[in-house]
Amino acid sequence: MPLDAVFPGAETSATSDPKETVPGPDAADRTRCPGQLPSGPHCDGLVPWTDLLPDAFVPASGARRLVGGYLLTMPKQAGNQAPPESSAGTKVVTFTLVDLAAGDPGGLVDYLDVAFRACARATPSTVAGVGALVGTVRSEYGAGSAEVVLLRRGTHLVWAALDGSGWEPGEQQRALAVLVARLL
Structure with a gap:
């Protein structure tokens, strides 16, 4: 994800190198690599509300690939070493791309539909x-609240959280448009 496309002119920013998780050689063999999505969302956790780490999420969901990362920008504050989560004006986009296997064998689409509606009132x-x-x-x-979005096009799913208190009108829509253009 290009930081400049999401946060043009950002003074102080950071990005993560996207982390990719793919199924191991035994992922298709359920006797050697068991796992499934929870029966219901764990709304006290983080998106996607499964409480599964990526290495467990990929085989449980039947995903072919999971890629996640973040982009962060905060106002330039001379001499202020405050962490981003306590700095007014911080803007953060976290994103996850999932490439689904044909037919969605793990039922991820249905799980996410229920989870987003239950946990985020989406x-x-x-x-x-x-x-x-x-x-x-x-x-x-x-910021009080963060916007979460679930997008799907074909066999690609993207969920994202737009958090922080520094968003100007139209900036969240621009960030989401960049996500759609780059990830879907």
Whole structure:
């Protein structure tokens, strides 16, 4: 994800190198690599509310690939070494791309639909021309709430959280448009 496309002109910023998780050689053999998504979402956890680490999530969901990362920007504050989560004006985009296996054998689409509606009170919407579920969760960066979005196009799913208190009008829509253009 290009930081400049999401946060043009950012003074102080950081990105993560996207972390990719793919199924191991035994992932298709359920006797050697068991796992499944929980029967219901764990709404007290983080998106996607499974409480599974990526290495367990990939075989449980039947995903072919999972890629996650983040982009962060905060106002330039001379001499201030405050952590981003306590800095006013911080903006953060966390994202996860999932490539689904044909037929969605792990039932991930249905699981995420239930989880987003239950845990984020998400409702159907359109984001950058793509059908989406959009809801809110508690902010991790002092903003009160963060917007969470689930997007799907074909065998690609993307969920993202837009958090922080420094968003100007239109910036979240631009960030989501970049996600759609780059990840779907």
